[in-house]
Amino acid sequence: xxxxxxxxxxxxxxxxxxxxxxxxxYQLADDDLIISHRGSEWLGLCPxxxxxxAFSSITQDTMGHAAMYYQMLxxxxxxKADDLAHLRQTEEYKNxxxxxxxxxxxxxxxxxxxxxxxxxxxxxxxxMFKKIRLDSLEASSYTPLADAAKKIKREQFYHLYHWGVxxxxxxxxxxxxQTRLNAAFAKTWEDVDSLFDLGPKADALVQAGLxxxxxxxxxxxxxxxxxxxxxxxxxxxxxxxxxxxxGRDGLHSEAFxxxxxxxxxxxxxxxxxxx
Amino acid sequence: MxxxxxxxxxxxxxxxQQVTDPEITSVSLVEMGMxxxxxxxxxxxxxxMIPTFVGCPALSMMESxxxxxVSELEGITEVNVIFLKNPIWTSDRITAEGRERLxxxxxxxxxxxxxxxxxxxxxxxxxxxxxxxxxxIFGPTACRSIFYxxxxxxxxxxxxPV
Numbered sequence: 001x002x003x004x005x006x007x008x009x010x011x012x013x014x015x016x017x018x019x020x021x022x023x024x025x026y027q028l029a030d031d032d033l034i035i036s037h038r039g040s041e042w043l044g045l046c047p048x049x050x051x052x053x054a055f056s057s058i059t060q061d062t063m064g065h066a067a068m069y070y071q072m073l074x075x076x077x078x079x080k081a082d083d084l085a086h087l088r089q090t091e092e093y094k095n096x097x098x099x100x101x102x103x104x105x106x107x108x109x110x111x112x113x114x115x116x117x118x119x120x121x122x123x124x125x126x127x128m129f130k131k132i133r134l135d136s137l138e139a140s141s142y143t144p145l146a147d148a149a150k151k152i153k154r155e156q157f158y159h160l161y162h163w164g165v166x167x168x169x170x171x172x173x174x175x176x177x178q179t180r181l182n183a184a185f186a187k188t189w190e191d192v193d194s195l196f197d198l199g200p201k202a203d204a205l206v207q208a209g210l211x212x213x214x215x216x217x218x219x220x221x222x223x224x225x226x227x228x229x230x231x232x233x234x235x236x237x238x239x240x241x242x243x244x245x246x247g248r249d250g251l252h253s254e255a256f257x258x259x260x261x262x263x264x265x266x267x268x269x270x271x272x273x274x275x
Numbered sequence: 276m277x278x279x280x281x282x283x284x285x286x287x288x289x290x291x292q293q294v295t296d297p298e299i300t301s302v303s304l305v306e307m308g309m310x311x312x313x314x315x316x317x318x319x320x321x322x323x324m325i326p327t328f329v330g331c332p333a334l335s336m337m338e339s340x341x342x343x344x345v346s347e348l349e350g351i352t353e354v355n356v357i358f359l360k361n362p363i364w365t366s367d368r369i370t371a372e373g374r375e376r377l378x379x380x381x382x383x384x385x386x387x388x389x390x391x392x393x394x395x396x397x398x399x400x401x402x403x404x405x406x407x408x409x410x411x412i413f414g415p416t417a418c419r420s421i422f423y424x425x426x427x428x429x430x431x432x433x434x435x436p437v
Contacts, residue, residue, distance in 0.1 A: 050411050053421075057413035064330015064417075147360040154363065154437040155328060158412050 002209030006143045008075040020204040021142055022078060023094070024211060027199065027248060028133075029069035030095035033085060034256070035126055036063040037263050038099070041108045047116055055119075058159045065152050072144060086264035087271065090257050091250035094199060097243060098191035099126060100256040117177075120170070121184035124163035125225070129195045131160055132220050133211070141209030164228075171232040182235045189237035196221070199248030283350055287313045287320050290344050297333045297340070298416050302376045304337060308368025311359055318352035320345050325364040328417035328437075334358065366436045383407075383422065383433035397433045399424035407431075 005011045011018050039059035046052040070081035078084065101122070104114035134156065137149035170177040196218040198205050206213045222240075229236055245251035291313070292305050304310055304324070311323040322341055326334055342354045366385035369377070374384035378400040386395050397407050404426035411421040412435065419432045 053411055053415075054413035057417060060332075061328060061330050061417055064328065068329050144360055147363070151329060151360060151363045154365070155417075157437075158435070162412065 002141045002207075004141050004143060004209075008072075008077075008144065011142060012076060016204070017141075017208050018076060020201055020208040020210060021145075022073065022076060023199060023201045024205050025069050025073050025076075025145075026092075026094040027096075029066050029073065029084070030093045031099050031126075031130075032062050032066035032069065033263075034093070034095045034259065035099040035123075036060075036066060037259055038101075038103055039123075041103055041112075042114065042119060045108075045112055045114060054162055058123075058162060061155045061159065065156075068148055068152070072148065075144075082267065083271065086267040090252055090260055093250065093252060093256070093260065094248050095252075095256075096191070096194035096197065097245060097247040097253065097256075098122065098188065098194050100247065100252060100259060101191060102255045115184065117180040117184035118187060120163055120166045121181060121188045124160070124167060125185075125188050125192060126195070127156065127160040127163055128225060128228070129217075129221055130156060132217060132224065136212045136217065140211065145210070167232050167234075171234055178234070181232075182237075185229070185234060185237050189240050191243055193218075193240040194243040194247055197243070197246055197248045199246070283315045283348070284313050286348055287315060287322070287345055287351070290348060291322070291341065294337070294340050294344050297336045298418075299377065299380065299382065301380045302369075302373050304341070306370045306373030306376060308370060308373070309337075309364065311362065315351070318350060319355065320348075320351050320353070321355045321357065323357050323359055325362060325368070326358050327364045331417055333416075364437070366434055369434065377434065381429075381431050382419065383431060385434040385436040395433075395436060397422055399427060399429065400431055400433075401429050402427040 003017075005014070005017060011021055036059045039055060039062065043052060043056050046055055066085065067081065070084045073079070073084055074081045104112070104118060106113040131153070134149045134153045138146050140146045140149070167181070171181060196214040198211065198214045202214060205211050211217075226236055245253070288305070288310075291310055292303050294304050296302050296304060296307055296309075299307075307327070309325050309327065311325050313323070314321045322345065324337070324341070338356045338358075341356050345351055345354045367387065369384060377384050381400050383397045383400045386397060395409065396405060397409075398405050399407050399422075402424065404424055406425040408423045408425060409420065410423050410430070414421045414432050414435075418435055418437075420435045421430065422433050423430050
């Protein structure tokens, strides 16, 4: 039985626990931050206007989840929430590389030729993982995090549901749709293992009772996805291979650096400005 | 002494009854079920609030609206607004009065037996018909969905059950 920490003050008194907690909070916050940024790049480019409304709403919720986690880091005395989101060095971001991948060919501003199939596969995959991680966080040894997980889950239910609707409708439509979805899941699978990576302090996170091990999350996730993809008559992409660079260890792609530079551009112009 | 404090607290509640949700101006924050509690201690009012959606951009507006309104009360020197993580807001927190007020501006209140997994039965806020169709779970704000009434042919919004 691990010790339960009910407030930021209690956590701060235990340096070892606090170190592990901060590490996990960065992973949670940065995953949601960067996948929201990728979502925002779809605005105006979705297949139809209803989807623009839906995807931007999901993205807004998700950015809110990131903001809540940064706020919790602020409560732990790590720094101002907005600064943590915008002003860190790129190697200080702890998101899984799956969340930072580009949406497809081209750029938001110039000739975007994004892949909607990849948007569905990547986001369904991420939201499924997010749900499984939130389920486990409800039993976290940091009570404010367990409370946050309960709250976020009630919103996140609709996000996962939404991508499931796309899967069920497209997988039951044309051969082209099935082929493209299978290719999109295969591409997603190249990075999927990055999600279960708990980073260089993995053992400390698990021992502190903050989160189950990466292996446990991985097994639950793979079993769930196997069943879901079979239900949609899609091809099982197989056992995920290890991902080369570890985003949780601060190793990110060039595309990530571009994204974070763009995301923080306005904030960096005047960090003291009142939003 | 206790009496004075509690009556001042009641005045704060009355004041909050006049502060509306910036995105749904017919409904007060109290009716939305967003006020968990009020405490007044030596002129310092603390208002404990429950955010509807985590990323709701109206939260900071509500905070300043609440601060402004409560500051107007005689005997209040300082106002603190705290957003709580626990309890969490569910759409069941909207009061009976709040549900009626929502309808007045064409927004259907959420189903009372809100089961996220189940089929929502939403009545049209204009004609009361149960023959409505979900158009988009996601609407113009985080907390709303878009519906269509097959009877009176009006599109309308509904508070998303959470």
